[in-house]
């Protein structure tokens with residue numbers, strides 16, 4: 001495949017910190033397209049200046065995407081090439097672009113993706129967590145109830161779960177993770193990737209929370225939060241434990257083990273042994 005520029009929409013990932021992470025093809029494309037649609041033109045000007053790219057930019061962000069999509073499609077139909085970039089990483093990945101890409105596809109306008117930086121994939125690749133199957137869930141909800149529900153939805157998830165998080169909310173989120181998924185759930189945080197203070201923290205949720213609180217510098221910068229999946233569905237997850245704890249207030253352990261086994265499709269004896277080994281006792285124990 002050669003790099004001749006076509007009349008199409010190019011999706012161009014940009015660095016997530018280290019300016020030298022722009023691929024040669026991305027530089028060529030940004031230089032040779034007619035226009036660049038950027039999430040924040042002032043922010044992206046720094047990148048373009050660094051690479052001597054003089055292509056004209058226009059703003060294309062969450063608030064004007066729908067409004068600008070006809071302009072974009074008509075521009076491309078008029079024989080022009082347009083590149084889409086966001087402030088950092090891959091456009092559309094927790095960034096603007098979905099509306100214009102889906103519209104281009106609907107209208108039969110060619111969309112050409114370039115591979116490149118993405119914080120989620122960068123973090124996952126070095127996390128040490130299983131990468132054969134994973135789910136990317138973007139930013140967690142900010143409201144407490146929605147946050148807890150979202151976390152509850154991954155209580156029994158076997159795949160690695162990948163989230164984005166801001167420095168303002170990392171402690172609050174970790175508190176919820178430890179509470180909803182249990183202090184023992186393994187968490188890996190990739191912080192300030194590709195930058196000077198790049199770090200990986202790998203701890204059970206409860207210890208991670210303490211570790212982050214100990215030193216303010218640990219909660220500065222940008223974060224990818226990765227939560228390990230449970231080993232297999234028969235593993236006794238925090239939601240099963242919570243249900244057992246609730247039922248144990250009313251029922252004897254034997255009964256609780258039987259009820260939970262049928263709700264969660266687990267083995268009665270395994271639950272019974274787990275409860276005994278973890279000091280969970282029923283009304284008559």
Ligand code: SAM
Pocket residue numbers: 016017086088089090091092093094095117118119120163164165166190191192193194195222223224
């Ligand atoms: N489109 C981007 C991508 O492909 O990764 C993500 C954009 S999203 C608005 C920004 C979030 O990505 C940050 O809040 C942070 O969670 C994560 N992120 C971006 N750069 C990062 C970095 N250098 N280190 C760790 N996380 C980063």
